[in-house]
Amino acid sequence: MMATLFFLLFLLLGLYLALRPLWGPKDPFPEPPRREELLRELSVLQEEVGALEGEEKKLALARMVELERALEGWRPPEPRAFNPLPVALALGVALLLGVGLWRYTLPRLPGETTVTQRAEARELRALSQKAKRTGAVEDLLAWGRRAYELQVYEEAAEAYLEVLKKDPKNVEAVRRVGILLFMGGRLEEAQMFLEIAQHADPKAAEGWLFLGNLYFQKGQMPEAIAAWERYLEVGGEARERVEGLIAMARAQAQGGRDGKSVFQARCALCHGAQGEGGLGPKLQGNPILKAPEAVREIVLKGRGQMPPVPLGEEELKALLDYLAGL
Numbered sequence: 409m410m411a412t413l414f415f416l417l418f419l420l421l422g423l424y425l426a427l428r429p430l431w432g433p434k435d436p437f438p439e440p441p442r443r444e445e446l447l448r449e450l451s452v453l454q455e456e457v458g459a460l461e462g463e464e465k466k467l468a469l470a471r472m473v474e475l476e477r478a479l480e481g482w483r484p485p486e487p488r489a490f491n492p493l494p495v496a497l498a499l500g501v502a503l504l505l506g507v508g509l510w511r512y513t514l515p516r517l518p519g520e521t522t523v524t525q526r527a528e529a530r531e532l533r534a535l536s537q538k539a540k541r542t543g544a545v546e547d548l549l550a551w552g553r554r555a556y557e558l559q560v561y562e563e564a565a566e567a568y569l570e571v572l573k574k575d576p577k578n579v580e581a582v583r584r585v586g587i588l589l590f591m592g593g594r595l596e597e598a599q600m601f602l603e604i605a606q607h608a609d610p611k612a613a614e615g616w617l618f619l620g621n622l623y624f625q626k627g628q629m630p631e632a633i634a635a636w637e638r639y640l641e642v643g644g645e646a647r648e649r650v651e652g653l654i655a656m657a658r659a660q661a662q663g664g665r666d667g668k669s670v671f672q673a674r675c676a677l678c679h680g681a682q683g684e685g686g687l688g689p690k691l692q693g694n695p696i697l698k699a700p701e702a703v704r705e706i707v708l709k710g711r712g713q714m715p716p717v718p719l720g721e722e723e724l725k726a727l728l729d730y731l732a733g734l
């Protein structure tokens with residue numbers, strides 16, 4: 409709150425300083441009516457002075473000087489040169505203060521500090537510059553690994569794809585690209601990459617974890633269970649969580665045949681245990697259930713806030729039957 413006030417104050421001050429030169433001073437000399445006369449006299453003298461000689465010329469010149477002096481105060485002031493420096497300075501200060509306050513006062517995630525964040529960003533930039541300069545697979549891998557650790561996934565993808573261009577058989581790059589594709593929702597491509605990677609290097613725990621997640625998302629429970637079990641075998645660290653996932657997949661695989669359990673497992677979270685609605689709209693008595701083709705389409709492809717729910721043909725049929733009776 410205080411920081412916002414300060415920021416506004418500095419912004420206004422900066423704007424004031426920046427715009428002040430533009431207002432400029434008002435002309436301090438109101439023009440007296442005689443000015444026109446004097447100017448006319450002066451121009452007549454200027455024309456004639458060349459033709460005059462001796463004493464007359466001296467007098468004319470003296471009068472011209474007098475006229476010049478009298479006119480001095482009334483000449484329109486020289487236009488003040490616009491000086492961009494103070495404007496730029498003031499705007500710069502306002503901007504710096506704004507950015508500074510913004511960076512330091514925004515709420516942050518627990519454990520996140522701007523200092524370490526900036527150090528990490530610098531480290532990452534150095535790694536990426538080196539990798540782009542040398543183009544060596546080792547440097548690209550170092551960049552990709554660090555970006556992946558720091559969850560800067562676009563950069564990780566860029567680095568690992570670059571590795572694959574140089575060394576298409578690099579297992580780490582194949583696996584990581586597979587994981588990144590999975591995170592991006594590109595399940596088919598992700599599956600291809602991850603299956604190749606896990607075949608080549610079955611000891612890589614993270615590959616099994618994500619392959620399991622992927623099968624689970626596709627509704628292939630036995631495959632998901634097998635992949636997660638491999639994860640535990642090779643010593644994956646998230647033991648408890650994965651054991652929980654396996655139990656859930658088992659329950660779904662068993663109950664998967666009747667429509668009610670499919671609904672409980674895959675839809676109830678959003679549409680309510682009895683289809684009474686929740687995050688998603690009410691399904692009980694919903695006229696759309698009389699159009700099973702439409703429901704099938706929504707379930708398999710998703711719609712708006714609803715993600716696609718991949719289901720096998722059998723499960724889907726059972727689910728549609730169940731829904732028709734809701």
Ligand code: HEC
Pocket residue numbers: 671674675676677678679687688689694696703706707711712713714715717
């Ligand atoms: C992650 C939450 C979520 C899950 C899981 C989910 N839905 Fe939905 N569903 C929604 C939301 C949100 C909408 C509204 C979508 C829109 O139209 O924007 C919706 C819409 C629908 C509609 C269209 C309703 C209408 O009146 O237009 C149907 C039918 C439907 N869901 C069926 C299902 C079925 C069957 C399942 C399980 C296989 C399921 N949903 C799983 C969130 C979910």
